[in-house]
Amino acid sequence: MKNNIFIMFVFFLIISCQPITVVEIQEKSKSAYLETITLNSKMVSNFSTDVFNYTLYRHESEGTSITIQATSSDSKSTISGLVNNVELQLNSLNKFTIGVFSEDTTMANFYTINIYLYDDNCVLLKDIIIDGKSIDNFNSELYTYNVKSYSNSVNLSFLPMNSNATINPESISFSFSDNSTDTLNQSVILSASTYTKKYTVVVQKLSSSSGSGMYNGIDLSYELQKDGFSTVIAGDSISVGYSFAGVNINNSSDSYPGLMSWSHMIRDAIHRNDPDFIHADQLQIGAKYSTTSFTKSWANNAAISNSYWMPFNNRNLTISNITKSDEEIVIRIPNNNLYQNKAYLWFSTTPYNVGCSMDIHLNGTILMSDFNLYTIDANYYNGFETKIVEIKNLIPGTNKISLTNFKNTAGGSAMGFFLNGVSSKYSPVYLNGRSSATSDYYVDFDVPNGAFQKRIADKKPDLFIYLIGANDSVNTSGIGNNGLNELGAVKGIVPLAQYELNIRNLVTKVREVNPYSQILLISPPVWSNADGDIADFELNKIIIKEYVEQMKRVAIETNCMFIDMIELFNNIPFTQQATGPQGRDWREDYVHLSKYGNTLLARTIADMLMPQGLYNKEMVDSERLYNEKNNFFIPNNGWIIVKYNNTNGFFDTLTKLGTSNDVFDYSKNYIKSINRVSKSSIMNINVFKTENIGLPHLKVEQFGSNNVEFYTRPESYWDTFQKFWILKNNVSTNYLLTDTDFDTQNMQFLISW
Structure with a gap:
């Protein structure tokens, strides 16, 4: 036999003889984080183990020497850079760097402490605020800043380090003309005693549109990798996925969780924006008994809706034909999140009589008993709700998750369940739109358990995506405040001025719930009340554009992101049908999006929010659906x-x-x-x-x-x-x-x- 085969065989035998547990337990720690930092025995304000830069201001009356001490989160790591009773330079930046090195020497983190010691003659700024936020890359010893803005107005304020200094001006508000590309050149003078200092801020007004309907985009690639980062998607039927694959629903939870509408695909892209996400069919998994079956991405192709049972393009692993309660299914996962030492298991429930419960163990220790994946509520996500289990206290290296003690909780004989994957973080995404909704529907702020409270406020969104206006602008019926039906004898249930006020008030209320919430507003597409009615289509186009302009104005004035769907779909030709211009290229009917329309909108949003995202961009595609007969990922070798x-x-x-x-x-x-x-x-x-x-x-x-x-x-x-x-x-x-x-x-x- 060939030498490489012989070597592989010997290597296989050597591995087979090794004890399993000893290797994992003896691995050296990779942790390299600080638990505390103290200055002169006082904790650094707002310290967090995963924040590595701190800037502090200290008046000379508080003392001119400093002692910096720190403790690590792992006693086996090494700390360097601590200082004891060091004199600080006056009216200048004093920079200290603390290094933390892991026990196995493969990981290191560095914490930077910037301390400004100032006196009553100090003429330095400690911050410049533009539109309520600190200017990017501010440094007290950098005196000129160039800023680009999409907004038609700019508010600047200047914060001195020395409260006794005179500052002129303390703040300024400036308005640009619409659609201009003007420049604001603003200087501020600080003086104290005989000292003066001048800072200059140059604000360049940019044209708002990127040319593809996207405005004011913010890169949230990193934020959307964070554990716990919350997203809410709300709006009307276009936000819900109504009419996708012929499924007519009022809420996202009325259909399968695997629909490939734009909102579902954004949800999956956010979950996949994880360097350690592993799909179920990529896991190391095995069973005690050979009779237990593993099937990749099973789908009943006889019914198209069944192809959308699961999230992630229906990519899943079906474990079935479990006939013995003492079956043990083992999943081996790596611990790549050494800071949190946890992972998440993704399952889907089933309404069928194979539904079962199980115990979940981690490295021999039971974590959860009788975890049940059978549901009797076949209306909620059609019985296929996604369930996520948090697995804490992972050890370095490979971890063994065991599923045992299977019990049929559905009354059948054989048992089975669906496994979707494993992630290192969980960033919840709530699909909380409502078909037929108008902007009135979401502004019931004072109603306990109303639409705003249940669908938005309770989730405290870090990211809020809101698509609204199709019903407001040209429909003659819809759902308004308190869930009541709204009827209009003429087009436009919600008057233009009220529509603008509703959106503005909603933005304000969302930021009251979460002051740091990023908001993306999406305006409605052009549509016709009667499929194929050319005159109606052209009339609606004029009306809807007025609503689009109002939403755009709110977005610019409140610093929200914005997507203009008319502009986005503007270059896509209509398919001229015998009954009129029905827009079959991007619309399923006279208003709701086709698979292509959903894909285009989802990719536009993903490019805006996650230009550096870790998700597979090719899978943001309504046509890419897994079943047991296909596969879109092939490793380079195996x-x-x-x-x-x-x-x-x-x-x-x-x-x-x-x-x-x-x-x-x-x-x-x-x-x-x-x-x-x-x-x-x-x-x-x-x-x-x-x-x-x-x-x-x-x-x-x-x-x-x-x-x-x-x-x-x-x-x-x-x-x-x-x-x-x-x-x-x-x-x-x-x-x-x-x-x-x-x-x-x-x-x-x-x-x-």
Whole structure:
């Protein structure tokens, strides 16, 4: 056999002989964080272990020397840079850097303490505030700032370090003309005693639009990676996913959680914006009993709605045919989040009679008993609600999660459940829109448990996405305040001025709930009250544009992000149908978005909010849907080792580490199953369907110790299989294998690409 195969075999045997637990327990710590920092025995204000820069101001009357002490969150880490009774320089920046080094020396973090010691003659600023926020990259010893703004007005205020200094002006408000690109050049003079200092701020007014309907975009890529960062998406039926794949719903929870509307895809992109997110079909997972089945992205294709059962483009793992309560399913996950030492398991419930409960263990310690994945509420997400389990206290290295003590809670015999993946963070996304809603619907601020309270305020959104106006502007019926129906004899249930006031008040109330909330406003598209009515369409276009301009004005004046859907879809041609311009390229009907329209809007929002996001951008696509017959991800390389099983005619994977519940499953992203073509000398390798037929090309080689030498060559390939001849080596005749050969020759093969 070839040398590389022999080396792989020896390596496999060596690993198989190693004890499992010792390696994990003896790994050195990678933690490199501080727990506290004190200055002259007082805690640094607003200290947090994951914030690495601090700027402090100290009057000379408070003392001119400083002692800095710190403690680490891990006693095994090393700290450097602490100082004792050091004299500070007056009216100048004093910079100190504290380093923390992990026990295994692979990780290091550095905390910077900037201390300004000032006296009554100080003429330095400690901050410049523009439109309520600190100017970017402020430094007291940097005297000129260039700022770009989309807003038509700018408010500047200047904060002196020395409260006794004279400052002129203390603040200024300036308005630009509409659609201008003017420049504001503003200077401020500080004076104290005989000292003076001048700072200059240059504000350049930019044109608001990016040319694709996006305005005032803010990069939240990093914020949306944070554990606990909350997003609320609200609005009318376009925000809910109404009419997607023919599903007509009032709330997102009225249908399957895997709908591929724009709001559902943004939800999934936020969850996938995680460097350590692992889809279920990528996990190391195995079962104690071979009768338990693992199926990738199962979907009942006979009913299109069933293809949208699960989030993440229906990418999931179905674990089924669990018939024994003492079954143990083992999932091995890495601990990549060493600061938090936790992960999240993603499941989906089921309303069917295979629903079951289980106990969840981490490294041998039980975390949760009788975790139930059966639901009797088949109306809430059609019974397929996403459930997330927080797993705390992970250890360094690989962690073993065990699912045990299975109980059928649905009254059936066999049991099963859906697993969606594992993440290192959970950033909740609430799809809380309401079909037929107008802007009146969300401004019931004083109503206990009203729409604003339940759908928005209770979630305290860090990010609020709001699409509203289709019903306000040209519909003749809709849902308004207190959930009451609103009727209009003419187009426009909500008058233009009231629409503008509703949006402005809602922005204010959201920021009262969370002052740091980022807000994205999305205006409605052009639509017709009667599908194919050209005159109605053109009339509505004029009316809707007035509502769009009001929302845009609110966005600019309140520093919100904004997307103009008319501008976004402006360059997409309508398909001229016999009944009129129905916009089939981006609309499903006369107002709701088609799959293409949903994809375009979702990608626009994702590009605006997460230009550096870690999610797979190709999967923000309503047409990309997983089922058991296809696969969109293929690793660049991979391998498995299989052995022929003469009882069922399949090739089984060899066990890992010598334990029955830790098998190498078929390659996570490509190979589905392997069998002998009946009564032949052909190995049939079933693969998940890809967009490129026969790619990647597989390589099959004999592996291990065998009584007979075999060789292989390709027989045929297609989008769902690749076939190989298995032939006897050094044989002039009868080189085809017989049943006896398959049954007796200990046939093992390495399959790689």
